[in-house]
Amino acid sequence: MDILFERRFELLWPTLSEIRLVLKHVLRALNVKKDEVDAAGLVATEYLTNLIRHNQGSEHHILLRISQSSKESYRLTFIDELTPYNLFKNNNSSWTIDSGALVEGGMGVELIRHYFKDADYVTKEGKNFFSFPLKHIDRRPTVIYVDDDVTxxxxxxAYLKEQFQVIACESIEAGWQAILTADARILLLDHKLKIGTCEPLLEKLNKSNLKSQLSVVMLTGDDSEEVIHKINRLGVDDYLIKPVKKNKLLQSIERVTHRFAYLSYQTTFESTPSKIHLQNDKTAHIFGSISLGNGGDFFMPINDECSAFVLGDMMGHGLQALKESFAIKGFISGFLATGLPYQNMLAALNNALYKQQLCKSSLVTLAICFINNNKMFWLNAGHPPPVVVRKTGELCQLTGTGPLLGLAKDHNYTLYETALDDVEHILLYTDGWTENRFTDKDEISELNKIIPNEYQSKDEFAHTLWQNSQVTLSKEIDDASLIVIN
Structure with a gap:
């Protein structure tokens, strides 16, 4: 059995998000179909959640291995050296896949068998092996091709069909629908159509969260300097001058997909600690994109006493949003060195963005929070306002937000405050945390469905809430981060 991917992880709660990210990218690279990638994410999450719970407080590691078991299938395996815990034997829950209820630790066997009936758990030579096969594979990546010339x-x-699944679209409207619904890797566009060009489709794509998933190749019959500059400004990965020969087309697609794959699978981002101790005996538990450092969400403690911090969210996600966030973080770091008030920093950043002195192609929401004398104060530029869980269990979203940074010159942001005497937990999050799960619904009602009702510690509350909020991997359309302060 050939090992295709192998990596060792610490068995900690933040690792759960990291492993989900790895599965999303690596399984997609291996051409596992989207539904099976989602199923693998669900099962891995359930298994690791149980494993972490049963080994809380101990320092252990787990090995993730993906092997090729045959020409038509892979096998995903988790290997550990812990005290054996056979989920199939130790789970006595009556939970069923159709119940629709969240049961802590009770969904394991039914969930796993529903998606992977051949899943296995064995112990040999002091090691435990939990594994399941991945069989739904189409090794041909999907290409979306938009051209209104049927010839x-x-x-x-015909050029592509041996190596790729081709979705042929005769209009930019059909192309956009294919982008939304197909798990495509490559977008191939003919620049000039009978009624206009493909530029509106590219502009729409660039404003969405989908650009990071696609490599774009443009075909054009006009090699003038003006057209080539315009195409490059639209963010294509490569362009070809027509007429295009088969070998040139295949070489171009191979080149851009390899470059794209290299960027997508980088995992050496600067991460944030999963737990930061704040003033007033409070702790910030950090989950998601922030803790992995792999997108545009960022968290910065901004004073030595750890009583103040910045939470930011760049428009978009993935590598491009990460690059944009560096400029914002650099500006904040430089301004903090002046010792001027936080309100001044937000006003200065707003004016810099208004004048397009940085982040010309992106937007950012920002919240600056600090805790003092059992009160929380915050300045808010377009960010979701904090949510508090009171000691009575009541969930309440606070009021207090201002406009996005850079929309208006010299805007004075309001300082909001709330007393924390009757507050058990404070929730701060980026848009993706809620948007990945639901849209156009009452946010508090939806959050109430996942708030843990029973927990032994503040740590357990935070980890269980994050666990309850996870979605299938293909629904993670935006960077999602959660901070629980308690």
């Missing part, structure tokens, strides 16, 4: 559609499809 060209037929020709290019």
């Amino acid at each position: 060209q559609l037929a020709l290019m499809s």
Whole structure:
């Protein structure tokens, strides 16, 4: 059995998010179909959640291995050296897959068997092996090709069909629908159409969270300097001058997908600690994109006493949003050195963005929070306002937000405050945490469905809430981060 991927992780709660990210990228790279990638994410999450709970407080590691078991299938395996815990034997829950209820630690066997009936747990030579096969594989990546010339559609499809699944679209509207619904890797566009160009489709794509998932190749019959500059400004990965020969087309697609894959699978981002101790005996538990350092969400303690911090969210997600966040963090770090009040920093950042002195192609929401004398104060530029869980169990979203940074010159942001005497937990999060799970619904009602009712410690509350909020991997359309302060 050939090992295709192998990596060792610490068995800690933040690792759960990291492993989900690895599965999302690596399984997709291996052409595992989207539904099975989602199923693998669900099962891995359930298994690791149980494993972490049963080994809380101990320092252990787990090995993730993905192997090729045959020409038509892979096998995903988790290996540990812990005291054996056979989920199939130790789970006595009556929970069923159709119940729709969240049961802590009770969904394991039914959930795993529903998706992977051949899942296995064995112990040998002091090691435990939990594994399941991945069989739904189409090794041909998907290409979306947009061209309103049916002859060209037929020709290019013939060039590509042996190595790729081709979705042929005769309009930019059909192309956009394919982008939304197909798990495609490559977008192939003919620049000039009978009624206009493909530029509106690219502009729409660039404003969405989907650009990071696609490599874009443009075909053009006009090699003038003006057209080539315009194409490059639209963010294409490569362009080809028509007429296009088959070998040139395949070489271009191979080149851009390899470059894209290299960027997508980097995992050496600067991460944030999963737990930061704040003033007033409070702790910030940090989950998601912030803790992994792999996107545009960021968290910065901004004083030595750890009583104040910044939570930011760049528009978009992935590597591009991460790069944009560096400029904002650099500005904040430089301003903090002046010792001026936080309100001044927000006003200065707002004016810098208004004048397009930084982050010209992105937007950012920002919340600056600090805790003093059992009160929380915050300045808010377009960010979701904090949510508090009172000691009575009541969930309440606070009021207090201002406009996005850079929309208006010299805006004075309001300082909001709330007493913490009757507050048990404070929730701060980026838009993706709620948008990945639901849209156009009452946020507090939806949050009430996942708030833990029973927990032994503040740590357990935070970890259980994050666990309850996880979605299938394909629904993670935006960076999602959660901070629980208690």
